[in-house]
Every structure is written in structure tokens, then in C-alpha cells.
Amino acid sequence: MFNTRVKVKALLAAAPAGQEVTVMGWVRTFRNNQFIALNDGSTNQHIQIVAPLGQYDDAFLKRITTGASLKVTGNVVASLGKGQAVELKATHIEVLGDSDAEKYPLQPKKHSLEFLREIAHLRFRTNTFSAVFRVRHALAFAVHQFFHEKGFIYLNTPIITASDAEGAGEMFRVSTLPFDNPPRTPEGAVDFREDFFGKATNLTVSGQLEGELAAMALSEIYTFGPTFRAENSNTTRHLAEFWMIEPEMAFYDIEDNMNLAEEFIRYIIRYAMEHNAEDLQFLDQRLAEEEKQLPQDKRSELGLLQKLEFVLSNAFERITYTEAISILLESSHYKKKKFKYPVEWGIDLQSEHERYLVEKHFKKPVIVTGYPAAIKAFYMRMNDDGKTVAAMDILAPGIGEIVGGSQREERLDRLTARMEAMHIPAEELDWYLDTRRFGTVPHAGFGLGFERMVQFVTGMTNIRDVIPFPRTPKNASF
Ligand code: ATP
Numbered sequence: 458m459f460n461t462r463v464k465v466k467a468l469l470a471a472a473p474a475g476q477e478v479t480v481m482g483w484v485r486t487f488r489n490n491q492f493i494a495l496n497d498g499s500t501n502q503h504i505q506i507v508a509p510l511g512q513y514d515d516a517f518l519k520r521i522t523t524g525a526s527l528k529v530t531g532n533v534v535a536s537l538g539k540g541q542a543v544e545l546k547a548t549h550i551e552v553l554g555d556s557d558a559e560k561y562p563l564q565p566k567k568h569s570l571e572f573l574r575e576i577a578h579l580r581f582r583t584n585t586f587s588a589v590f591r592v593r594h595a596l597a598f599a600v601h602q603f604f605h606e607k608g609f610i611y612l613n614t615p616i617i618t619a620s621d622a623e624g625a626g627e628m629f630r631v632s633t634l635p636f637d638n639p640p641r642t643p644e645g646a647v648d649f650r651e652d653f654f655g656k657a658t659n660l661t662v663s664g665q666l667e668g669e670l671a672a673m674a675l676s677e678i679y680t681f682g683p684t685f686r687a688e689n690s691n692t693t694r695h696l697a698e699f700w701m702i703e704p705e706m707a708f709y710d711i712e713d714n715m716n717l718a719e720e721f722i723r724y725i726i727r728y729a730m731e732h733n734a735e736d737l738q739f740l741d742q743r744l745a746e747e748e749k750q751l752p753q754d755k756r757s758e759l760g761l762l763q764k765l766e767f768v769l770s771n772a773f774e775r776i777t778y779t780e781a782i783s784i785l786l787e788s789s790h791y792k793k794k795k796f797k798y799p800v801e802w803g804i805d806l807q808s809e810h811e812r813y814l815v816e817k818h819f820k821k822p823v824i825v826t827g828y829p830a831a832i833k834a835f836y837m838r839m840n841d842d843g844k845t846v847a848a849m850d851i852l853a854p855g856i857g858e859i860v861g862g863s864q865r866e867e868r869l870d871r872l873t874a875r876m877e878a879m880h881i882p883a884e885e886l887d888w889y890l891d892t893r894r895f896g897t898v899p900h901a902g903f904g905l906g907f908e909r910m911v912q913f914v915t916g917m918t919n920i921r922d923v924i925p926f927p928r929t930p931k932n933a934s935f
């Protein structure tokens with residue numbers, strides 16, 4: 458019976474010919490005991506329901522409150538009111554679920570994003586969050602479509618892993634041992650041989666190493682799954698649980714890798730712009746409103762849609778790490794001692810440095826390549842200079858690092874030398890080294906943080922507002 462309903466989005470596009478339809482949704486507002494704005498999440502536009510005066514008694518009308526759910530049958534007619542072409546002249550209204558107006562936390566007024574984070578179980582019911590999560594869906598769908606069209610294989614890498622040699626971040630331990638009295642080795646350490654998997658295990662920080670194994674047969678694969686980092690970074694760009702997309706490609710060098718990443722980012726942005734134009738317009742206005750609170754020099758030069766258009770039509774800047782350091786050292790920002798962290802060849806670029814390059818200097822996304830080997834992971838391919846590796850980070854305005862990738866070291870001797878230097882035990886990664894022993898090929902890949910991408914496209918400033926239920930230090934509610 459419920460599936461005969463028509464969604465609000467379809468209804469708003471219907472011809473007002475008096476036909477009878479049934480809609481269901483949640484009341485946003487109810488005016489003059491007559492006009493109900495009903496929303497069902499298919500669009501941010503509400504359908505106006507007209508409850509003819511005199512048809513319902515006061516006791517019933519009192520139940521039509523913000524947040525209540527309704528089933529309404531009526532006739533689709535042209536609307537006399539402003540703002541909508543059609544409205545529904547109700548013949549039958551049923552309250553599916555009451556909502557006590559006194560207690561309902563979401564009043565029809567503006568709430569702060571901070572407040573909405575505390576009631577994340579209800580925030581889907583706001584225009585901002587419905588728009589964000591519809592766009593997030595579109596981007597996820599576009600990710601699969603992009604790789605599918607290119608013949609990549611979607612690979613599910615393990616979430617529980619025993620490999621802890623990758624060094625991408627702090628890990629969460631997975632264990633069924635009793636905390637208060639774990640089994641111990643004769644030396645007194647926790648004896649993980651007694652644990653569920655017979656060894657110490659963690660939640661994955663990246664599926665890359667496993668992705669490489671598959672790419673050495675399937676040629677081009679991608680992962681799209683949750684990753685976990687127990688880093689204590691309370692920033693607007695870090696989550697303890699986030700989703701990452703990691704393509705890994707045989708027969709790719711660093712150049713091919715950059716080209717793919719750029720094409721990929723454009724593709725998914727374009728997809729969202731084509732399929733979620735209305736939501737993005739809404740988010741564009743929301744951001745403009747939010748930025749009105751900021752001092753002039755803190756506001757973005759481009760609006761959200763302008764920024765996305767710009768990214769679609771302009772190639773990313775490509776520079777080497779060494780060039781990046783020179784730009785920073787020559788900047789007046791540096792000379793005026795405005796950077797908090799030191800700048801010299803060899804440093805890991807801090808977010809203030811990345812943001813300077815992207816937002817002040819180039820004013821567009823930047824791909825930085827050729828990082829010092831010492832600050833990058835063991836699997837990145839050594840360049841001929843013996844000092845830098847074929848790494849690439851993509852930095853985006855307002856976000857900083859959005860992609861981290863590299864050409865992988867395919868030469869067994871170089872790889873093992875690097876592992877030795879970094880004290881990574883080869884026995885633990887013997888399976889990984891097999892790919893270099895048997896039919897090794899040049900290959901490359903990258904990781905794109907999905908939430909950072911959603912931030913970029915929706916213009917949401919805090920990463921906690923683009924994932925339904927954020928996990929951050931001291932917070933795992935809902
Ligand atoms: P950062 O320097 O910003 O912490 P990272 O160098 O640790 O990033 P990588 O290990 O290269 O990042 O991970 C690949 C991508 O995953 C990053 O480019 C970013 O988009 C995303 N990412 C990394 N850590 C997080 C996190 N804690 N929360 C959300 N996204 C993240």
C-alpha cells in the first residue's frame with residue numbers, strides 16, 4: 458500500500474491536471490491551519506498541501522506539527538501561491554506518526570552546525586544535511602561509474618589486518634582478549650598467539666598493499682571502503698573512521714597516475730553538478746551566507762559553484778616538492794614570519810604550507826611530486842637522484858591534501874634496501890615482496906579521502922558534517 462506513493466520530486470514535476478496521488482513525508486511547517494509544507498527527502502523543495510478549511514476538526518489539525526509524518530491523498534492542481542507550480546489539494550490526511558512540537562528539537566528556524574552535530578540522528582531532516590547526503594550519494598555512485606567505465610575491478614580489501622608495517626597512521630587494535638587479565642608470554646608481554654586470529658590484528662589504515670597484489674593480475678583495480686586511523690588529530694579534515702578510494706594500476710608511471718587522478722576528480726565533480734544541480738545551488742547559497750559572517754579577507758574569492766566550474770575547466774598546477782619549498786621560502790608570508798612551522802628542504806609540508814601554495818600562490822588545485830624519500834612510505838619508487846621518491850599529493854583549496862599517491866617501487870633490491878633502512882621486517886611482508894619476485898611491473902596508485910572530496914564539492918567546512926555519524930577523538934555517538 459505504501460509503495461503506491463509518489464515522491465515529492467516527481468510530484469513537483471507533474472502536470473497539474475487534477476489527478477489523484479498519494480504522498481508521504483514529514484511536515485516542515487504548517488501555516489494558517491491550511492498550508493502544509495511536506496518533505497520526503499527526494500528534494501529540498503517541499504510540496505504544499507492544502508487542507509481545505511472546515512474539513513478537519515481542531516483536534517486533528519493540532520496533530521499536524523513540525524516533524525510529524527503524514528500520508529496525504531489529494532488532487533494535483535496548479536498553485537496560486539508563490540514559489541511552486543503545483544500543490545496538492547488534500548482529500549484525505551492521515552497522521553502516521555505524531556511529533557510533540559514542544560519536545561521536537563528541530564524547530565523551523567536556523568540551527569548552528571555545532572548544535573546539529575549533537576543531534577546527528579535528526580539532522581538529516583534539515584535542508585543542509587539532506588542536500589549534503591544526496592550529493593555524497595551521487596559522488597559515491599560516480600566513483601563506481603568512472604572506474605567501471607574504464608574497466609577497473611572493484612576490489613574489497615580486508616578491514617581487519619595483521620599487517621602493521623605500512624606506517625600510514627596509528628591503528629586501532631582488534632582483539633577478543635580480556636583487557637583486565639590477558640594471557641602473557643614468559644617475558645610478560647601480551648600473548649597474541651592466544652588471541653582470536655592467533656596474532657595481533659588491527660583495523661586497516663589503507664587497502665593499498667592488498668590492492669597491489671590484485672593489480673598484479675587484474676591490471677587495474679580500485680577499493681572503496683572504510684579505513685581507520687587512531688590519530689589524535691582534532692581538525693576539520695580528520696576523522697578516525699573515513700572512507701577511502703584507492704585505485705592501483707599495473708603499467709602506470711607517476712605521470713599516468715596524475716593524469717588518472719585529475720580525470721577522476723573532474724569526472725565525479727561533473728557528475729554531481731549534472732545530477733544534483735539543485736542541491737549544489739542550495740549549498741552554494743548556504744556557503745555564501747556562512748561566509749558573510751567572516752571578515753572580508755577570510756572569504757573565498759569564488760562561490761562554491763564557481764569554484765567547481767573552475768576546477769572542471771582548468772588543469773591542476775604540477776610542481777615538484779623542491780619548487781614548492783622555493784616558492785614558500787620566497788613568499789612574503791615567509792619573510793614576515795607568518796608560518797608557524799619552519800620551512801626548509803626535507804620538512805613534511807604542514808597544512809599552512811599547503812594552503813598557502815593552493816589558496817594564495819596558485820589559486821587552484823596543485824599536484825606536488827618528488828618528495829624527500831625520508832618523509833614518505835617505503836613502497837614509493839626512488840627517483841634517479843637517490844633522494845626523492847615518485848610521490849604525488851594533490852592539494853585542494855580549502856581542504857589541503859585530498860589525494861596521496863605514488864609510483865610504487867617495483868625493483869626488488871631497491872625495495873628491500875628501503876625496508877631495511879626503515880626497519881620494516883621483510884618476513885612480515887614476504888607476500889608483498891612476491892609481487893616483485895614474480896613478474897614485477899611498473900605500477901602506481903593513489904588514495905582519495907572520500908569525505909574530503911565531499912567537503913570540497915559541498916563546501917562544508919567541517920569534515921564532521923559530510924559523514925552521517927562522525928568518529929573523532931572522544932566521540933563515537935550514535
Ligand atoms: P594528512 O597529512 O592530511 O593527515 P595523510 O598523509 O595521512 O593525510 P594518506 O595516508 O596519504 O594521508 O591518505 C590518503 C588520503 O586519505 C589523504 O589524501 C586524505 O584525503 C585522506 N585522509 C587521510 N587521513 C584522513 C583522516 N584522518 N580523515 C579523513 N581523511 C583522511
Ligand code: MN
Pocket residue numbers: 626688
Ligand atoms: Mn595523516
